[in-house]
Amino acid sequence: MSKKVRRVPVVLDAGEIKDLPQEDIRMILRGADELISTGGRSMLAKILKGSKDKKIFEHKLNECPAYGYYQDMKLDDIAKCIDWMIKKDYLRIEYDYRLPLLVFSEKGWQIEKETFAQELYQRICLDVEEKKARVIFEMKEVNRQVVMRVLDKIEKDGTKKFLPYLEAWKMLEVKKVAARIIEVENKIAGKDM
Structure with missing residues (x-):
């Protein structure tokens, strides 16, 4: 008997964000480019934060032009910006087995x-x-x-x-x-x- 695959659920929360400046949209997409079909929202938030997480350096994500773009923001607030991008169809989520991964929408691409x-x-x-x-x-x-x-x-x-x-x-x-x-x-x- 095979087990049913349980996808990791995604709950989007853009908080109070109504709009983002065009430069923020470009930089979030630039950071996401490093992760398309291989990483998710939390890793993108870490790139934008400029995190010192070991995985960031292992995969040379610290070399991304968007690394540290939101260095003065909290990870939770950065996550809200990313979720806004998904809600506004700049980015999408696709599942690889059970994990939610980021992909570009046509508009975002x-x-x-x-x-x-x-x-x-x-x-x-x-x-x-x-x-x-x-x-x-x-x-x-x-x-x-x-x-x-x-x-x-x-x-x-x-x-x-x-x-x-x-x-x-x-x-x-x-x-x-x-x-x-x-x-x-x-x-x-x-x-x-």
Whole structure:
């Protein structure tokens, strides 16, 4: 006889929160990105708090840009912000066996995709300025939609200083991304396709 799986119940409590500033929404989503389909609300609250919890450091969650964003708030109050995000459909909860895990809603993903792409674009700009190639080695692990948004941003910038960087990046990428890099290179170089 098999035992029935008992899911860990989730009770959302947004307290008195009626609205959150756009920057808070972006940072909560940025913190959640590190946990999507692998962690839940309490771990996200710890990231946003800047907790010294051993698991935070084991999984390098302290390197997340949202780490410590709410350092002056209590964990309970941070949890209310996260619950508000779930109630407003920026984040959702899906179960893996019995554990509730965070996932993006479509609305939340659109914001996070843009936030993460901007973060990577700024890091690439720094690489280009310093004539280094650090970020391109991370890009294979980045969601393809985010990668394409980064390339859109480089194309929009249109500065020729990106060309050597794009040339190096192209060599590391899969065909679809390499093809998009070639398009961006051609546009920046002023070639008609």
